[in-house]
Amino acid sequence: MSVLTLQHVDQVFGTGSARVQVLHDVSFAAEPGELSLIVGPSGSGKSTFLTIAGGLLTPTSGTVTVAGQTYSDRTQKARDRLRLESIGFVLQAYHLLPYLTVADQFKLVDRVKRTGNLDAAALQALLRQLGIDQLKHKFPAELSGGQQQRVAIARALYPDPAIVLADEPTAALDSPRVQVVGQLFQALARERGKAVVIVTHDVRLDPFADHVFEMQDGTLTQRA
Amino acid sequence: MFLALKEIRKEKLRSGLIIAMIVLISYLIFILTSLALGLARENTDALDAWGVDSVTLNANANVDMRQSLITPAQAGPLSADEAYIGQASVVAKAKGHAKLSAVFIGLKASQFVARDLKLTRGHRPTTAHELVVDTSLADAGHELGDTLKLNADPKPYTIVGFTAHAKMNIAPVLYGQLAAWQTLKDLMPGPIASAIVSRDAGYRAKDRALQTYSLKTFINKLPGYSAQNMTFELMIGFLMVISLIVIAVFLYILTMQKLPNYAVLRAQGLPSRVLVGATVSQSLLLVAAGLVLGTALTVITAVAMPASVPMAFDVPVLALVGVGLLAMALVGGLIPVRSVLRVDPVSVIGG
Numbered sequence: 356m357s358v359l360t361l362q363h364v365d366q367v368f369g370t371g372s373a374r375v376q377v378l379h380d381v382s383f384a385a386e387p388g389e390l391s392l393i394v395g396p397s398g399s400g401k402s403t404f405l406t407i408a409g410g411l412l413t414p415t416s417g418t419v420t421v422a423g424q425t426y427s428d429r430t431q432k433a434r435d436r437l438r439l440e441s442i443g444f445v446l447q448a449y450h451l452l453p454y455l456t457v458a459d460q461f462k463l464v465d466r467v468k469r470t471g472n473l474d475a476a477a478l479q480a481l482l483r484q485l486g487i488d489q490l491k492h493k494f495p496a497e498l499s500g501g502q503q504q505r506v507a508i509a510r511a512l513y514p515d516p517a518i519v520l521a522d523e524p525t526a527a528l529d530s531p532r533v534q535v536v537g538q539l540f541q542a543l544a545r546e547r548g549k550a551v552v553i554v555t556h557d558v559r560l561d562p563f564a565d566h567v568f569e570m571q572d573g574t575l576t577q578r579a
Numbered sequence: 580m581f582l583a584l585k586e587i588r589k590e591k592l593r594s595g596l597i598i599a600m601i602v603l604i605s606y607l608i609f610i611l612t613s614l615a616l617g618l619a620r621e622n623t624d625a626l627d628a629w630g631v632d633s634v635t636l637n638a639n640a641n642v643d644m645r646q647s648l649i650t651p652a653q654a655g656p657l658s659a660d661e662a663y664i665g666q667a668s669v670v671a672k673a674k675g676h677a678k679l680s681a682v683f684i685g686l687k688a689s690q691f692v693a694r695d696l697k698l699t700r701g702h703r704p705t706t707a708h709e710l711v712v713d714t715s716l717a718d719a720g721h722e723l724g725d726t727l728k729l730n731a732d733p734k735p736y737t738i739v740g741f742t743a744h745a746k747m748n749i750a751p752v753l754y755g756q757l758a759a760w761q762t763l764k765d766l767m768p769g770p771i772a773s774a775i776v777s778r779d780a781g782y783r784a785k786d787r788a789l790q791t792y793s794l795k796t797f798i799n800k801l802p803g804y805s806a807q808n809m810t811f812e813l814m815i816g817f818l819m820v821i822s823l824i825v826i827a828v829f830l831y832i833l834t835m836q837k838l839p840n841y842a843v844l845r846a847q848g849l850p851s852r853v854l855v856g857a858t859v860s861q862s863l864l865l866v867a868a869g870l871v872l873g874t875a876l877t878v879i880t881a882v883a884m885p886a887s888v889p890m891a892f893d894v895p896v897l898a899l900v901g902v903g904l905l906a907m908a909l910v911g912g913l914i915p916v917r918s919v920l921r922v923d924p925v926s927v928i929g930g
Contacts, residue, residue: 402928405928406925406928409846409928411846411924411925411928412925432850435845435848435849435850436848437848438846438847438848439847439848439849440848442847442848443847444843444846444847446843446846446927446928448839448843448927449843450839450840450842450843450927451840452582452585452837452840452844453589453840454582454585454586454588454589454590455582455585455589459585462581463581463582463844463849464849466581466853467848467849467850467853494589510847511847522928
């Protein structure tokens with residue numbers, strides 16, 4: 356069963372002569388255990404797709420369903436809750452809170468979502484898998500860019516979401532590091548059963564994907 | 580609170596600088612408040628000690644006891660709740676001591692003000708040339724049996740008792756008899772007192788030449804009293820506003836720097852209330868820490884300050900000032916909240 360679906364989604368910004376249709380009749384489904392890539396050039400509508408898929412923007416028309424619940428029917432508070440419980444965002448800019456240690460980044464989640472988060476053993480296993488289990492007491496400023504990215508991934512996965520949405524996770528990485536990140540997201544899908552959706556213009560991630568979708572001028576098509 | 584505590588602990592220098600500023604502001608406000616209170620009390624200590632509700636003066640005296648004279652005919656018969664007060668400004672001279680400006684208060688021994696006078700040492704005046712004086716004279720080295728020369732009166736006055744908190748118009752009070760007041764004022768037979776004080780709130784002088792004022796009205800008309808209090812209130816008010824601006828500006832800058840981080844947290848579903856709570860509690864924690872240190876400095880000052888400095892460290896009043904500063908912190912903390920609430924998580928999508 357799909358954990359994230361977009362059905363006939365249109366997104367229009369502006370009115371009159373300033374009217375721009377960014378998404379045209381986009382339909383998409385993400386399945387647990389699968390990694391989907393959304394690729395396309397800059398300005399093709401990838402980020403708007405991600406924003407709508409993540410429940411941060413209500414589409415002009417169409418339906419978005421997350422874990423069986425329709426976003427547009429919900430209040431802002433309920434959307435926040437649904438995002439917190441069901442979606443893990445991995446963003447291009449990590450923006451880890453600079454005054455929280457790696458361990459405290461997870462404690463912050465505990466304060467707003469008290470149940471359903473990874474237990475201590477599962478978190479330790481995740482951190483080990485990401486190669487950052489020795490960094491729990493470090494502050495973000497003491498970490499390299501790659502380590503910060505992995506902490507951001509762990510933070511996104513800590514509430515044990517069904518869906519992981521990643522925005523250009525390899526934008527600033529060299530090829531060996533792209534391989535590591537690609538393998539990591541692939542493992543999240545295959546070993547942890549997450550529905551992973553990566554928005555990127557980086558074709559180096561293609562080998563890790565179960566499905567590749569191309570976004571071109573706001574239209575989404577699945578590559579054969 | 581969690582985020583606020585973590586940030587304060589991590590950013591020690593930045594938090595320390597804000598706390599240092601709050602310490603200085605709160606210390607200054609506490610000291611000014613104590614000084615204002617001390618000076619106000621030294622204007623009215625004696626009046627407070629008498630426990631009166633009203634003061635009756637000559638209607639032409641412009642609510643100034645020093646300018647007022649009342650004759651027996653104007654006063655009429657007094658009940659047990661009324662008492663004569665004869666006020667005269669005097670310069671007290673004694674061997675080995677500097678000249679002292681003081682307020683002489685003449686009392687009638689049989690009336691309640693004289694009877695209720697609480698002495699720390701000695702006895703009440705029994706002759707016209709005996710005085711009960713404020714304990715500040717004892718602090719200055721005067722002893723029972725010492726003599727003072729008052730104004731041009733050639734006959735010395737003997738200190739026969741001490742009483743605490745006897746201050747009026749920020750000068751020590753020398754209590755004596757009404758007969759001595761008449762001598763010091765160089766009055767011809769006629770006036771019997773400067774004022775009639777009453778502990779009966781309903782007392783009103785019957786003679787049209789007299790006017791009865793509530794104690795509050797009389798105190799507010801004491802020379803310089805209202806102007807002095809307003810000056811201090813204005814300074815304290817300005818400092819409160821300055822503290823509000825300092826807190827608001829610092830928190831605004833700190834919050835602006837954190838907005839991208841907050842946008843990510845909002846994208847991940849952290850509710851705005853957590854971020855708002857962090858901002859407001861950070862403000863309250865910083866000010867509370869500043870207040871604790873400011874209070875400690877004030878306590879040290881209170882212990883070290885010589886008794887001659889007119890400062891009154893009144894805990895309830897200072898606590899009220901502290902609450903006022905916390906309220907300012909709350910308001911200051913709420914100013915950046917608008918920016919926190921307007922954080923757009925979409926801004927962090929798409930690089």
